Amino acid sequence: MNMRIKSLIILICFFAIGQVSLQGQTITESERIIYLMRAKQLYGSGVKMNLMINGELFHTMKSGTRLIIRTNSNETLNLQVIYPLIKSYKSRVLKITPDNASEVYIDLFYWGEGYNPFKHAGVLNPVGGRPDFNVEIVEMTLDKGKNKFVQTKLYKDNNTIIQKDFKSR
Secondary structure, eight states: OHHHHHHHHHHHHHHHHHHHHHHTOOOOOOEEEEEEEEOOOSTTTTSOEEEEETTEEEEEEOTTEEEEEEEETTSOEEEEEEOSSSTTOBOOOEEEOTTSOSEEEEEEEEEEOOOOHHHHSSSSOTTOOOOOEEEEEEEEOHHHHHHHHHOGGGOOSTTOOEEEEOOOO
16 A cells, blocks of 8 residues: 555656646647739739738749748738839738738739820820839638639649748748
8 A cells, every 4th residue: 555655646746747847838829821812814914023021022923823821820911012123013011910810812913004105105195194003912801712712714823822931030
């Protein structure tokens, strides 16, 4: 009986010491997945887009590509798309805060009108001018984003989706 009590006390001490070492471990951080897509479109199809995250170049998106970014959900991200040839063409800044969903779907695209020499060179319009043009970044709803992201006919990436991790510095 005396041997059983000693064994029980040693066993309890062993598990108690083991529990102390577990207190120092932290819970793993939750993950956020950001799905970015740039569908094939004729307008601006030959030009890439620079994807900026928190003011730094993260990736260059071609026409008809998809990108998945894995990041920590506790971070605030500021996403912006810039036209690389003329840096003054920028989208608005899309802010993703920690209280956003764990899955975010974002659509990237060019919008505007093509060059018309009658309108923009001053043939019919003596003032002339530049065509309206810019890049845009839009956060989509979960259902609409999932539907557009899986439609492979909209993309020319042969169903090879690029995946990258974002770690803040």
